[in-house]
Amino acid sequence: MRRAVFSRRGAAAAASALGAATAVALANSWPASRETGEQDLGARCEAKAETTTPEDEKPRTPQISMRTQSRTKPVSSAKKPHLCSLNNDFTPGCGELKVFAGNSNLALAEEVAQHLGVSVGRSNVKRFADGEVSVKLDESVRGKDVYIVQPTSPPVNENLMELLLMVSAARHASAKRVTVVVPYFGYMRSLAHSAPTKSRTDWNYARSNLAAADVARMMEVAGAQSVIAVDIHPPGQGMAEGFFERTPIETLRAADFVPRELANIIKSLAEESEGLAVVSPHASCLTKAKNFKVALSEALDTPIDLATIIRTPPPPSPDGTPTPRSVDLVGNVKGKSVIIVEDIMESGSTTCAAIDALHSAGAKSVSVYCSHALFNGEAAARLAKAGIEKIVVLNTVPVRESDRAALGDKLEIISVAPEISELIRKMHYETK
Known part of the structure; x- marks a missing residue:
C-alpha cells in the first residue's frame, strides 16, 4: 500500500518537472520562430506583388442573380406624416381620407366630398344579368379612413346589398377604418316584436322580426366600424343605438x-x-x-x-x-x-x-x-x-x-x- 502511494507521488513530481522543462524550451525558441514566420510572410507578399497585373487591381463586381437583385431594391423612404397632424387640424384634401358612393345617391356623395376637399373614389358597382351585384374599388384604400355614402332608399334591397359589398370590399382591401354613411336608414319601421291580427283585445298575435336590428348586424359582419345616419325612424326615440352590438352610430337630428x-x-x-x-x-x-x-x-x-x-x-x-x-x-x-x-x-x-x-x-x-x-x-x-x-x-x-x-x-x-x-x-x- 505504501509502495503504491509512493509510486503515484513520484509520477506526479516527474510530470511537473517535465512540464516546467517544456515551458522553458518553448520560451527560448519563441523569438526565433517569430522572426522566421515574419520572414516567410514578407517573402510571400513580395512574390504576390511581382505576379499582380493592373487588371487584377480593378475592383471586382459581385455577380448577383436576378432573384437576389429583386430582393435588393432600395428601401423606400419613411411613410409621409398625416397631413392633418402637421397642421394640427383637419386639412381639406387630406390624402388619408377616402369617400366612396354606390348608385343610390351619388349627387349627395359628390357634395359631401366637395365640402371635404376630396373627390369621390373610383369604384365599379354593376349588376349581372340575373341581378347579382358586383363591387370593385378601383383605387387603393390600404391604411385609409374610408367613408361610404349609400342611403338604403328604393330599391331598398339592391341598395342595401351594394352597401354591404362595398363595406366588405374596403375591409378586405386593408382600409384602416370603414364608416357607413346612411342618410336614410331603411328597415327601421319593423320595430314591433308582435302585432295583433284582428283587434287589440284579441290574444292571437302575429310574430315579426326586428328588421332594423338584423340590418345593423349585417353591417357589423360586413366590416362597418362606425355608422352615420340622419333622423332615424321613429324620430327622437333613440332605438337605433341599441341595435348595434359594437359599432358606434352618430345620428344627425334634423x-x-x-x-x-x-x-x-x-x-x-x-x-x-x-x-x-x-x-x-x-x-x-x-x-x-x-x-x-x-x-x-x-x-x-x-x-x-x-x-x-x-x-x-x-x-x-x-x-x-x-x-x-x-x-x-x-x-x-x-x-x-x-x-x-x-x-x-x-x-x-x-x-x-x-x-x-x-x-x-x-x-x-x-x-x-x-x-x-x-x-x-x-x-x-x-x-x-x-x-x-x-x-x-x-x-x-x-x-x-x-x-x-x-x-x-x-x-x-x-x-x-x-x-x-x-x-x-x-x-x-x-x-x-
Missing part, C-alpha cells in the same frame, strides 16, 4: 340644423297670418315636432303653438270591410300658418289626411316638412293637389325629376351635405 333654413322659408308666411303652429301628423312624430317648435321659436324670435293629430283606428266592422281611421286635431290652428313635421313620406295619404283636417280647422296656410321624401307612386302629385303652400325636404333620398315637376315651386330641398361633412371632419381628425 331639429338641430333644419329650423335655421326652415325659418327663412316660412318667415313671410308667418308675417301674413296670426301666428305659427307646428303640427305632428301622428303620435310617432310628436317628440320631433316639439323639438322643431322650440328651435323655430328661437330662430324667428316669436312664440309658436304646438298641435297634434290623433288617428284612432276604427273598430272592426262585422262584415270585415275596411273603415277609415278617425282623424282628430288637438290644438288651435285657426288663422295660423301651420307646418306639418313629418319623418318619412311614402304614399302621402297620412299627410293629405292631416292637411284636410287642418284646413277644416281654419288654418290659413299649410306647409309640410319631411326628412325622407320617398314619394312612391303618385305621392308628389297627390300632395300638389292637397292645397299646400310649401313642402320642404332633405336630400337624404334623391327626388325624381317627375316629382320635381309635379310639385314645381312648392318644393324646397335642404342639403344635409354640410352637416355630414362636418361630422366626418370631427371623426377623421380631432384637434389634439
Whole structure:
C-alpha cells in the first residue's frame, strides 16, 4: 500500500518537472520562430506583388442573380406624416381620407366630398344579368379612413346589398377604418316584436322580426366600424343605438340644423297670418315636432303653438270591410300658418289626411316638412293637389325629376351635405 502511494507521488513530481522543462524550451525558441514566420510572410507578399497585373487591381463586381437583385431594391423612404397632424387640424384634401358612393345617391356623395376637399373614389358597382351585384374599388384604400355614402332608399334591397359589398370590399382591401354613411336608414319601421291580427283585445298575435336590428348586424359582419345616419325612424326615440352590438352610430337630428333654413322659408308666411303652429301628423312624430317648435321659436324670435293629430283606428266592422281611421286635431290652428313635421313620406295619404283636417280647422296656410321624401307612386302629385303652400325636404333620398315637376315651386330641398361633412371632419381628425 505504501509502495503504491509512493509510486503515484513520484509520477506526479516527474510530470511537473517535465512540464516546467517544456515551458522553458518553448520560451527560448519563441523569438526565433517569430522572426522566421515574419520572414516567410514578407517573402510571400513580395512574390504576390511581382505576379499582380493592373487588371487584377480593378475592383471586382459581385455577380448577383436576378432573384437576389429583386430582393435588393432600395428601401423606400419613411411613410409621409398625416397631413392633418402637421397642421394640427383637419386639412381639406387630406390624402388619408377616402369617400366612396354606390348608385343610390351619388349627387349627395359628390357634395359631401366637395365640402371635404376630396373627390369621390373610383369604384365599379354593376349588376349581372340575373341581378347579382358586383363591387370593385378601383383605387387603393390600404391604411385609409374610408367613408361610404349609400342611403338604403328604393330599391331598398339592391341598395342595401351594394352597401354591404362595398363595406366588405374596403375591409378586405386593408382600409384602416370603414364608416357607413346612411342618410336614410331603411328597415327601421319593423320595430314591433308582435302585432295583433284582428283587434287589440284579441290574444292571437302575429310574430315579426326586428328588421332594423338584423340590418345593423349585417353591417357589423360586413366590416362597418362606425355608422352615420340622419333622423332615424321613429324620430327622437333613440332605438337605433341599441341595435348595434359594437359599432358606434352618430345620428344627425334634423331639429338641430333644419329650423335655421326652415325659418327663412316660412318667415313671410308667418308675417301674413296670426301666428305659427307646428303640427305632428301622428303620435310617432310628436317628440320631433316639439323639438322643431322650440328651435323655430328661437330662430324667428316669436312664440309658436304646438298641435297634434290623433288617428284612432276604427273598430272592426262585422262584415270585415275596411273603415277609415278617425282623424282628430288637438290644438288651435285657426288663422295660423301651420307646418306639418313629418319623418318619412311614402304614399302621402297620412299627410293629405292631416292637411284636410287642418284646413277644416281654419288654418290659413299649410306647409309640410319631411326628412325622407320617398314619394312612391303618385305621392308628389297627390300632395300638389292637397292645397299646400310649401313642402320642404332633405336630400337624404334623391327626388325624381317627375316629382320635381309635379310639385314645381312648392318644393324646397335642404342639403344635409354640410352637416355630414362636418361630422366626418370631427371623426377623421380631432384637434389634439
